[in-house]
Amino acid sequence: MTRVRRWLPGLLLVSPSIIAIAVFVYGMLGWNFKVALTDQHDEISAGSFVGLENFTGIWSEERWGLSVRHAIVFTVVFVAGALVLGWFLAFLMEKGIRGEGGFRAIYLFPMAVSFIATGVVWRWLLNSGTGERAVGLNGLFGYLGLDFLQWGWFRDQDWGMAAMALPAVWQMSGYVMALFLAGFRGVPEELRESARVDGCTEWQVYRHIVLPFLRPVTLAALIILGHISLKVFDLIVAVSGKQIITDVPAIFMWTAVFDSHDPAKGATIAAYIVLSVCVFVVPYLIWNARRGDRT
């Protein structure tokens, strides 16, 4: 009885959220996978089980290959860009400059803006007009006499998605900075001192003492950025809408469901998005669980 009294109130307290998550997250995920395994290619028919046909068939579609390529380019540029910039900002702040609080707030502010609002502003900044018609960043280049830097931004066929990652880098690097700053501050000063006493240069202190300490933070940042990146939808809709030139899986999913009225295809793409996020998240969870065992 006393044992029950110990765990029952806790269970009652969390059970609403357990039930809600079971139904609305895992239940819906399961339903989505179920639809993805059928041939329900319009909204009326019931659809019958076809196994993995949708999952293999989609690779023969040119648009799918393109959207996957776009997602990879976007992810690489966005994650690398935000990590490097965030690390660099934290590195500068770590030295304890005057007015640090103010800088920290300024760098963090973009996080408070939604991707939609960011997208609307950056659509103008990334305007593809050049020469006389240049506005936004191209206009700035023109004004500075750097006309050779003007290009099509997100309308560039090969590297447009790299340009599309810029607003995302702008938005998220402040957050990465905050993570890294906490990491930097977590390095005990005594360790640095003793390294210096042992004759390390300042660079070697960073290389051998501080950076190893930042590894868990880097991993956490990588996972957070990675899953945002693979699901990216709102930013792209706000900048360019539903166009092939900036197509990513989430946009493809939207047109498959609402324009082509093809639930099975939409569910297949959604399943692929979930799986690709799992590639990031599951190793992290395993790693975390192991670390939890050790401590």
Next chain:
Amino acid sequence: MRRRWMAALAVSLTGLLTLTACGSGESAGTGGGGTPDAKVEVFSWWTGPGEADGLKAMRAIFERENPGQQFVDAAVAGGSGDQARALLASKLNANQPPDTFQGHAGAELQGYIKAGKLESLNFLYDELKLKDVFPQQLIDQISVQGQIYSVPVNIHRSNVLWFNPSVLQEAGITSPPATIPAFIADLEKVKAAGKIPLSIGSQWTVVHLLESVLLGSLGTDAYNQLWSAQADWSGANVTKALTDFKTILSYAGTPVEDWQPAAKQVADGQAAFNIMGDWAYGYFHNPPDGGLGKVSKTDFDWAPAPGTDGTFMWLSDSFTLPKGAPNRDGAVAWLKVAAGKEGQDAFNPLKGSIPARKDADKSLYKDYLEWDLAQWASNKLAGSIQHGVVANDAWRAAINDAVGLFQQDSDVAKFQQSLADAAKNSGQ
């Protein structure tokens, strides 16, 4: 802690106030009928300037003629109705239809028709003798196996070539091009003069361009046949049309965000030509902020898209009767207003479109709309692709994909193949 309570109190009070405000607004709308009123939920995406005013004018007529019915405006904002249609699809799938909803007349409604979500309106067409007042070709093109499922309220024209007269003059062009080869020659002249020959916007505006080029290159009968059972998308004439499309596209400027900036390039004298539906007229002509405040025939001018003179490529907003409408009588009453001469003549001058009826009051339609009305009365008809007349949603989405990919690789053979596949897989 105390401040947090204050905040919570303030929020809940505001919520209560808005609730009561809504409530009183509704009861004010019912008027003094005495009997409990039946509500008619009219679902549309008419929220922009002009179109919302037009809807209001029709609503006034509806409320005057049907004192027992209460109009509930269920408009959902957002451009060409993307958001509205997504919401509508989920409502219909949940079998909670509005009493009547807006949809593009033609193939766009086919999904709903096949799913058995719509009631045939033949009874209404017979009762109001609508087959006599709408053009026969229009009736043919919106009928599905002899049944008509919607009432067209307005007509827009898709195949309009907008141009800047002074840019044309500078380039040595005396009159707007009448054929596709003449158009290409003129594009070359403008290019030589250093202006953008043809302005384009985002991907859908290129699909819009494609439909006018297909019509102009193939001719009306061959174009209309593409959407029939005898369609041949692999033919040499389609190859020719798509090659023309490729040539024309090679003269296009850098794509801008949407159709308005593309039209603005023409109005500002940066570009010579733009092919866009006639909603561009309101944008050119209306005073700022709603439009650019340009003078018709001086700052901008129009002609039928090259090779399409004598053919009206139409699209139309229409209203439907969903099966299981909670207030069917009210919905039918609304459809009667939407189909009627008074309703259409109230709505269209405000929206910037023309009535589908042939007996409209011509004096209400000025300048572009006057020309438009004359064309509607005399031209052959062809249906628009991008605006839901000839191709169902799945087909239209496939064409959009093909155009998007073609913009990247300019491969005509592959483009034609994917269009042929799209036609085959559309299930239409």
